[in-house]
Amino acid sequence: MKFATTTLLGLGLLALASAASLDPTCMLKDIVKSDERIRRMGYPVESHFATTPDGYVLNLFRIPYSHKLQNKNSYRPAVLLQHGLFSNSDCWLSGGPDNALAYLLADAGFDVWLGNARGNTYSKQNVLISLNSPKYWHFDWHEIGSIDVPTMIDYIIEQTGQPKIHYAGHSQGTTVYFVMMSERKEYNDKIKSAHMLAPCAFFEHGTNTIFKIFSPLVGKPGGIWNQVFADMEFIPQSRAINRMGDTACGVDPALKFLCKNGWLLFAGDGYQNTNLTAMQELIETHPGGTSSNQGIHFIQLSDCNAGRFCRMDYGEKKNKEVYGQPTAPDYNLENIEAPTYLYSSTNDGLCNPKDVDHLVSAAKNLAGHYRIPDQTFNHLDFIVANNMREMVNEPVMRNMLKHENM
Numbered sequence: 040m041k042f043a044t045t046t047l048l049g050l051g052l053l054a055l056a057s058a059a060s061l062d063p064t065c066m067l068k069d070i071v072k073s074d075e076r077i078r079r080m081g082y083p084v085e086s087h088f089a090t091t092p093d094g095y096v097l098n099l100f101r102i103p104y105s106h107k108l109q110n111k112n113s114y115r116p117a118v119l120l121q122h123g124l125f126s127n128s129d130c131w132l133s134g135g136p137d138n139a140l141a142y143l144l145a146d147a148g149f150d151v152w153l154g155n156a157r158g159n160t161y162s163k164q165n166v167l168i169s170l171n172s173p174k175y176w177h178f179d180w181h182e183i184g185s186i187d188v189p190t191m192i193d194y195i196i197e198q199t200g201q202p203k204i205h206y207a208g209h210s211q212g213t214t215v216y217f218v219m220m221s222e223r224k225e226y227n228d229k230i231k232s233a234h235m236l237a238p239c240a241f242f243e244h245g246t247n248t249i250f251k252i253f254s255p256l257v258g259k260p261g262g263i264w265n266q267v268f269a270d271m272e273f274i275p276q277s278r279a280i281n282r283m284g285d286t287a288c289g290v291d292p293a294l295k296f297l298c299k300n301g302w303l304l305f306a307g308d309g310y311q312n313t314n315l316t317a318m319q320e321l322i323e324t325h326p327g328g329t330s331s332n333q334g335i336h337f338i339q340l341s342d343c344n345a346g347r348f349c350r351m352d353y354g355e356k357k358n359k360e361v362y363g364q365p366t367a368p369d370y371n372l373e374n375i376e377a378p379t380y381l382y383s384s385t386n387d388g389l390c391n392p393k394d395v396d397h398l399v400s401a402a403k404n405l406a407g408h409y410r411i412p413d414q415t416f417n418h419l420d421f422i423v424a425n426n427m428r429e430m431v432n433e434p435v436m437r438n439m440l441k442h443e444n445m
Contacts, residue, residue, distance in 0.1 A: 070324055073100040073128040073153060073161070080136055081106050082145060087152075089194035091186050094167030095157040099191060100128050102141060102151040115150040116231070116443050117199045119191060123210030123237075124180075124337070127160050127327035128153035130209065130422045134317040140207065140422075140432045147436055150199060154191045156183045156215070158272070159327040173270040179332035180211055181350055184218025192229055205439050207234040209421055210389070211333070214239045217348070217402075220377070221370035230377035232406070232442040234435045236421040238381045239390040240348040240372070241397045242341035247388035247418075250341045257335045258342025261354040265335060273331040311415040312424035321423055348372065348401070372402040380438050381408040382431055384416035409434055 077084040077100065085101040104111045120131045120141060131153055136142040144151045155161040157178060168175045195204055208216050213235035219226055242250070256264040336351050344352055344367065352358065352367040362368055379402070383395040392410070399408050411430050421431055 094165045096164040098161035100153040102145045105145040117150045118205035121154045121208040121212035125326035129324040133320040176330045179336045184215035203231045209236040220375045224374045227376040233379040241394040243345040244391035244393040260352045314425045317423040378406040384411040
């Protein structure tokens with residue numbers, strides 16, 4: 040009965056997400072974009088576009104300097120911030136100038152770039168493939184790590200003239216970094232320091248309800264639901280999903296149990312640290328949309344490939360066609376050589392501390408691992424907590440500055 044209930048709930052959420060993506064009336068027409076949010080806070084801002092080799096046009100927002108410092112003509116080391124699953128560049132702005140990492144870095148003298156992965160709210164254009172084609176959505180976080188992030192890094196280096204940049208990612212923003220370093224080892228030479236917030240690679244011990252819901256559906260390759268839900272837009276920005284988020288994760292919400300259990304926005308257990316103003320800002324532009332393949336790939340790592348960090352598993356027959364071997368290849372985390380720091384928490388229902396410990400042992404060349412001392416700190420707290428400045432952002436900036444003579 041429990042299995043049937045979670046399966047039906049999963050199908051219901053998938054159906055709602057699919058309906059939202061197909062109904063043009065659900066799309067938010069007048070959202071306040073990242074550049075306007077930044078401008079309203081008094082900071083200078085630029086909007087840039089970088090095109091990947093396979094045609095995806097990625098929108099990057101830039102805070103080139105701080106109006107508080109007036110350091111336009113001074114040396115400003117570049118840093119790229121990369122969002123997580125279902126997210127976008129706005130996640131780095133929630134909480135405002137006193138708390139959000141993007142503003143704090145700008146005020147510390149950095150040239151701040153906010154990335155947007157293919158398929159999200161800001162990066163839906165492709166010069167080769169129509170958005171309405173299933174081929175457009177035939178990607179997962181492997182392509183974001185092996186193609187999108189390198190494209191953004193190369194673009195920033197070209198624009199700034201700096202041979203190396205800093206990097207920080209949250210959740211999937213860490214996963215794609217691990218993919219990039221595993222698959223394109225040459226990018227170690229382009230990273231001054233990297234900072235993984237809620238680092239995600241292994242999912243064997245994940246406790247979030249999302250695993251229980253979707254593992255029976257898409258946890259193993261070759262199933263009917265894998266075929267049905269592959270290569271499609273999943274949970275795009277829409278009025279329906281936005282309203283659900285507001286009634287689940289807002290101030291004294293009617294559907295608080297959805298947010299509490301992490302079924303929406305992966306908020307985790309409870310509101311002990313949540314800055315509700317920051318949460319409301321986040322809900323305005325989240326979820327940001329993604330390919331269904333990204334979720335399927337993550338779920339596989341909690342099910343059929345638990346304990347492994349590997350590429351998408353298509354089943355033995357197709358794996359031989361795609362990879363030349365019956366199993367999906369593992370990513371080589373020992374290829375990480377750039378100074379890379381992990382920042383994890385004990386109350387993370389997605390990236391469990393046991394799985395983070397596994398990551399630490401697999402990536403042998405890490406510069407450091409910092410576990411948040413607050414035992415209640417959850418997965419989403421890294422970008423919306425009241426105490427995220429002292430718990431996360433200040434340690435990140437201190438470690439970045441170790442690699443600068445500023």
